[in-house]
Amino acid sequence: MSPESSQGRAAGFAERIVAWQRTHGRSELPWQNTRDPYRVWLSEVMLQQTQVSTVLDYFARFLARFPSVADLAAGTEDEVLGLWSGLGYYSRARNMHRCAQEVVARFGGEFPRTAADLQTLPGIGRSTAAAIAAFCFGERVAILDGNVKRVLTRLLAFDGDLSSAAQERLLWNEATGLLPPAEDRLAIAGYTQGLMDLGATVCLPRKPSCMICPVSDLCAGRRQGAPENYPVKTRKLRRTSQSLWMLLARDPQGRVWLEKRPSRGIWAGLYCLPVFESREALMQTLPAGDRADARDEAGFLHVLTHKDLHLHPVAIERGIEPLAEAGGWFAVSDWTALGLPAPVRKLLLSRGD
16 A cells, blocks of 8 residues: 555644644653753754653753753763763764764854754754754754654555665655645744654554544544554564673772773773673683682673673772773772763672772
8 A cells, every 4th residue: 555645634734733732742841842952952862762761860961061062062072971871872972972063163052053954963864953953943844753753654554664765755755745834933843842742652652542642533544443553664683692701800999990992883982891702812811810810790681772792790809000001990989970881880880899
């Protein structure tokens, strides 16, 4: 079945979404009810693949430390990663830091006002750029984040496979066709927020609440009796598994040895316990006299989006001499402020290190 065109339902759809958002949408979140592009951008980046409840505390901490884009640009990458630690997808944090620096360097500390210009900045894709432009500058542009894709594909019974770039482009065209009229610039923010809220609270991935949906009578997916069939995305990443050994070394003062990870690969740019592909490789890095004192601690599982990491800590007490050229001994007062992988932070906190 081909998707039902947006042209026939654009007129009533946008008005209903705006009206519903005023009375039933979310309005209490700290990044709402503002036209400050810094706050909107910060929230959009944090909310990518992360739940609202998790983001709330991080958002507040970031604003306390970096109240403006200029403050963020002036901060160090280690500070940014330290505040981000636990949110995952750390490339978001590194891109966010670079983006702030470019806003200062290229645009004098003021975010550009169009989605096209916003997309030239690191880490800002088409949907994020559109959200900033719509909320802050009233630009008539469509967003297409995960929640909105779900709402629109169900509304239109859009059965194109969104793992195909061509089909996603078609959905972008449909989304643009559903926007409020150009002369109603004040409606675009409410419409954009309404679509996000509808997808987050009503048009859920499983068991959507169609009975309370403001556009249920317009929804082709509901008429078919199976809105859960949308969106269609057949290509899935293969889940993998990997085992890693981590050296948990302490000196006589109780400090822990940490090394900064390479700029590419898992946990890129974060401070971390030394990581090895095998226990044998870990042992070979230790002086021969220390190997007999190494203790295997309880392994644990850390789940990433598409990979299961089986982590095996090996503990040892050592002198204060360096373990490697790149790294150092860190007291608890120091490492708690660093960007650490979530399982490493959890391990250290569980041991009271």
